[in-house]
Amino acid sequence: MSNQATLRITREINSIQKNHDLSIAVACNEKDVRDVKALIVGPADTPYEFGFFEFAVRFPKAYPDSPPSVTATTTNGGRCRFNPNIYSQGKVCLSILGTWRGERGEQWSSAQGLESILISIQSLMSSNPYENEPGFEHANSSEDKKNQKAYIAKIRHESLKVSIVQRLETYLGIYSDGTLADPPPLEPEDPDLDVDVEPEEENAMFEPFKDLCKRRFLWYFPSYMKAIAEVESDHHQGEKFVAMPFESPGNMMPGTFDYSSLKKRLVLIRQVIDMETARWAEEGAHLVKRESSFAASLARQRCLLVETYKTRHNLTLDIDLHTPDNPFVWILTYYGRPMTQLDGGIFRIRMSISPRHPDEQPRVVFETKLFHHRIGTDGVLCYFPKKLDELGSHVDAIIEAIEEENPPYDPRTLVNLEASRLFWGADGQGKKTYNRMLRRSVQASLEGE
Template sequence: MNQSIIRLTRELSEIKKSNDLSIAVACKDSDVRNVKAIILGPPDTPYEFGFFEFSLKFGRDYPAKAPAVNSLTTNSGRCRFNPNIYAAGKVCFYQIRTWRGDRGEEWSSAQGLESILISIQSLMSSNPYENEPGFENANQDHDKENMKAYCLKIRHETLRVSVISRLEEHLGINPDGTIQSVPSPMEQDAYDEDSSIVDPEAPAVFEPFKDLCKRRFLWYYDSYVASIATEREKVTENQVFARMPFEHSGNAMEGKFLYSELERRLRFIKERLEKETKDWADEGLILKGKESGVAANLQRQFEQTVEHFKKETSVTLDVELVNGNPFLWRVTYFGRPMTNLDGGLFTFELAFSPRFPEEQPRAKFLTHLYHHRITTDGIPCYSPRRYDDGRHHIDAIIHLMEEENPPYDPRTQVNQEASKLYWGSKEDKKEYNKKLRRSVQRSMEC
C-alpha cells in the first residue's frame, strides 16, 4: 500500500478517536485521498459555533507535499469569510505554500491533516481583519471602525450561511419557510429498491456531517438566539454591509443585516428538528413490525443495557421502552446520595433514528435540571465513548450530571446563564448550586 495512504488512514483514525468537538473528518472508504472536514467556529469570535466545511485533496507525494485545500462554505461562491478564505474557495496560508512564511513556517512532512485544520481554525480569530497582509498592526481610527464592521457582517453571515442555510438544506426547508417536496427517509429507502425510480448510475451524495450539524444545532440553539438578540442591537435592519479595503467584486462579503428574518428561520429549523425526532419513533414502529435489523439490534441493546444497570451498584436508574418501541428509550435516574443530586428523580429520553448508528440518538430531559451542560430546553451536551451503543450514551449523560470538577470547555457550555454562574465567583457558584438544588427539589414534586 502507498505510504501516503497508510499515513492518511492513521491520521483520520486518530482525529476520529479524539472526539474533538471542534473538528470532524470523513472520506469515502474507496477514496481516502479526498477528505472532507468540518470546523466549528471558535467561541468568542464572530465565527462562534458556525459550521465551516472544507475539502482536502492529498497527492501520492503526501506528506512530502501539502494537500490542496478548498473551502466549501462560501454561499455558492458569493461569500468571502476571511481575508485568507476566499469566496471562490481558496484557502491561503503559509503552511500549504500559498505564500512564503518565515523561516521554519514552511510545510514539512512532520505536519499533517490535523495541523492543517488547526491552522485554518486559527484564521477564525476574534479580529480576522488583521489576517490581511499589511493590516496586521492596523490601528488608525478608520481601521478600528473597519474591524468592528467586518466582525459584524461575519457574525451575520456565519449565522445565515454556515448555520441556517446549511440546516435548511439538510431538512429540506426553503428560505421562505416552505417545505421542499422530497420523500421521507423511509420512502426513499423504498424508492431505492426500485431501479425504475432511481438511476443506478447516479452518484450518491456524500454528506458525512449532516447528522453532526443537526445535533450541534440543538446544543447551540440558545446561543444562536442570544447572539441574534445581541447583534441586532448593533445595526439597523436592512443596513448594507460595509466593504473592506481588501475586498473587491467577486471576492467579498456583500449583503444586508436581516436579523428578524434570521430569527424566524432559526426557530423554524428547531421546530422541524423536533418533528423529525418524533417521526423517528413512528418510523421505528414500522421497522419493528418488519423485524428489521436495526430494530432487532436496538431491542438487543436495550435488553443488555437493562441487565447491565441491574448489576451496576454505583448508580440507580430504570430503563424502559416507551410503548414497547425499541427506538424510544426512557431513562429514570435517581440522584446519588451525598451529592447535589441527592433525592432527585430525573427522566430523559433517547430517540433513536431508523438509520442508527449512522445517525446518532437525540437525548432530551423531560424533567428540568439546571445544569451548565444542559440547555434550557433539556438537550444535554455529551460525547459517548461509543456512538453505536445506547448504553454508552446513557453512561455519558449520567457522567455529565454527576461530574464535580469538570475542565472548562466553552464548547460544552450550552446553558449560558448556568455557565456564567458555575464558572464565576464563589458567590456565583453558590447561586448556581442553589438553583441546581431547587431543580432537584422540584423533580421530587412532579
C-alpha cells in the first residue's frame, strides 16, 4: 500500500473519531492501519434501537480506487441475519461496496470513504427493515404486512439479545448461567513490578469498544427495559420466530422469544457494571499504597482544578475526595448559578475514575436527585467531554450538560425518558411541567431530599 493511501485511511479514521458522532465509532489495529473495526449504534425508533453492531473493515492496497471489504461480525456466530442486506455470514450487500447491483451513480468512487460507507450501512437499519428486500414495493398483501410485523419483532428481540446482552456479558465475564468470572487480583503477581496498571497480554483480542458500550449501556438501560415492556405481552414465552420469504438455510434468523430472561440479564449487567465501578476505587487505593505515578497525577489534577474553579466567575464548585488520599473517586458539589433554572440548588456528584483512564472513561452519577433529561432516574449522567484524556474537560462537560437550557433534540442523549417526553412534547404544557418538576428537584436539594 502506498504512503498516500495510508495517510488517507489515517485521516479518515481520525476525522470520524474527532467529530464525536454518537452513532459511529472506529478504531484501527496499531500493527496495520488497514485493519479497522467499526461500531454502529442502532438508530432510535427502530428495532435496532441503541444496539451495538460491529463490522470488520479491510482496506485493499488499491484504496481509494477500490472500496474496502466490510464484514458484519455481530451475527451470533452466523445465526442472525439482521437485515435483508446484512447476511448471517457477515456479507454486507451495498452497491457502494460492489456487493450489490445498483443504479448508475451508486457505485464506488474515490470521492467516497469510510464514513460514507458506515452511514450507508446505518441507513439500512430503518424502522421497517423489510423494505430493503428487493420487490418490497409490491409487497402489499395481508400476508406481506404480517411478515413485516413479524420481521420487525424478531429483529428487535435479537438486537437486545445479541448486540446488547450477549456483548456486555462477554465484556463483563458473565457466564450463561448468570455466574461471574473471578476478577483479577488487585496486587500484581510480582510485587516489585514497576507498573501502574497491569498490562494487557500481547495476544489479547483487539476489542476497542468495550468501554464505549459499557457507558452507553448505562445511558440506554431505561430504554432497553422500556422496549421490552412495550412488546413482551405480544409474544408468549418460547414462541418461534417467523421465517421470512427471503431467508434461506444458512442465511436466516431462527430463534424464540424470551423477554423474561432478557430482562433478568439486563438487570444483572447493570449490577455488574456498578460492581466494576466500585472496584475502580479499590484498585485506586492499592495504586496509592504503591505510590503509583498515575495516582499522584490524579491528585495533582484535582488540586489544580480546585484552584481553577475558584477563579470562575459566577460559579461555585467544590471538588473533594470521597475517601481521604484516594484520588480515584471525586465528589463534586455544584451550586446552581443565580438567574438560572438551577439557581439555589446544591448537588452532590460522584465521579469515578478508572486506573486505566483514558482507555476507560469516568462514570458520573448524581447522588442528589435532579429531574433533567440528561440525568437518568438512577442518577447516571449523559455528557460529552471535548478532550477525553483531560479530567478538567470532563468537569466542564458535566456543568455544560446540566446548564444547557435549549439543547437540540437528539434521542441518543436522552436518558430520562419521562423528562425527555415532557421537554420535547408536542404541546407547550409539557415543557411547563418539565420546568416545574426541575425546579421542585432543585428546591428538594436544599432540603436534603
